[in-house]
Amino acid sequence: MLINKTDIRVRYKDTDAMGIVYYANYLVWFEVGRTEWIRSLGLSYRDLEKGGLFLPVIKASCDYKTPAHYDDELTVITWLESLRPVRLTFSYEIRCAGQLIAHGSTEHAFVNEEGRPVVLRKKNPFLWRKLSRALENDPAG
Amino acid sequence: MLINKTDIRVRYKDTDAMGIVYYANYLVWFEVGRTEWIRSLGLSYRDLEKGGLFLPVIKASCDYKTPAHYDDELTVITWLESLRPVRLTFSYEIRCAGQLIAHGSTEHAFVNEEGRPVVLRKKNPFLWRKLSRALENDPAG
């Protein structure tokens, strides 16, 4: 299984009046995580969009375990959790010096420029194969 | 059951390069929804914090049904889903002209200034009673 680890530094912008990171920002870091996961596959999400494939989020969830603070160095750990004909799910962990800060997942549909669902295996067989292999722990894909 | 409806206008800031609302922003609107729900109870979350009670989010989730766009007028519908001694859950719907855009929930712990869990019935019996009655459809609380 292909796992990506990306470092994030907490910005002042990310904090709130409780002195901790505001909860919606974890979803932004999930986005950074999956972008880098796709890059570690040898692809870029920007190019997928240029090729007419979009992956809008259809479901997101996050469990908050320990607050993160300004200037903390966090690691976003991302992996592909499941792959189906018209959607996929990424899972994430956010850690600070090893300690679990939060974990969650996002589910994405495969759609075209018009926002219509597409079957990935037909729309982009190359990507389908890459993702299938990443799921089976073969990053050479 | 006490239900609050609050209107939100989609800002350019809320949109992304796909031309739709970025997914993390729904959690911000959930925050607006629960703030106004508490206000409709005759209280203010700001005052609860001044009294030493904080409600950090410990879990959040959102299902995205239909994309929202710039300048759309949305309604955030908020209600108290469950209440337990040390935590509560809010549920939300986001609608545009009646159509369901997204729905979700957030779970919150009751903690004090030091971030330690507190039993709400002991910490703030008045609020506990208000919330219990809101759950039972008695906004007179």
Added chain:
Amino acid sequence: MLINKTDIRVRYKDTDAMGIVYYANYLVWFEVGRTEWIRSLGLSYRDLEKGGLFLPVIKASCDYKTPAHYDDELTVITWLESLRPVRLTFSYEIRCAGQLIAHGSTEHAFVNEEGRPVVLRKKNPFLWRKLSRALENDPAG
């Protein structure tokens, strides 16, 4: 001179670890202010974009006078400061119960879908006349 006043409630999201509003958020409120200013002219910025006219920001500035806090009720006061063939400038004040919180301005270019500058008087004479009159204190435009 046409002046628009729009109310904004400070969200938890807008605050930072200093317990006050994070400075970049004022630019978001300026956006809300100019959107509503355009609406008070009887137009909508969304429709201007559909008609092929875009107003990207080319310059922005803000002076911060007094911090704003969570749950504060602010008023964004917006007016058209200047109008030239290929650009315009909006000015803004943010007030809380009358007190000046911040003031600033944004300068915008008139561009088409391809991002190329256009002369507003030629591109959209109706809007040019509306704006000219708004500047001269004739909201009947």
Added chain:
Amino acid sequence: MLINKTDIRVRYKDTDAMGIVYYANYLVWFEVGRTEWIRSLGLSYRDLEKGGLFLPVIKASCDYKTPAHYDDELTVITWLESLRPVRLTFSYEIRCAGQLIAHGSTEHAFVNEEGRPVVLRKKNPFLWRKLSRALENDPAG
């Protein structure tokens, strides 16, 4: 003069419906730039705050030259522009592959926990000397 260069990758979150980076985000990147500039001085802004010194923004401005897009790799270039007894100014350039995207500045007051202005030379003579030397191109400070 001490100059810091920090790399930033544009997130989907940073873009808007025009397909380019939303203008308020540049101020967030300026924050990243000055945090890293202070770190390159051998200090951390987090520690300055723990020592009772805060640097709220009192003025900010930005000139937007060329739009930035999703997934662009940007460089934030930061330097100390001026230093006075009770305030300082940072200047910034944002570049993409050498090309100027935007430039701007932020002015900051020196204040204590209560938000009251302090004379830096008295409050923190060590930092005052460090900053003075950074301005004079002596990062050994």
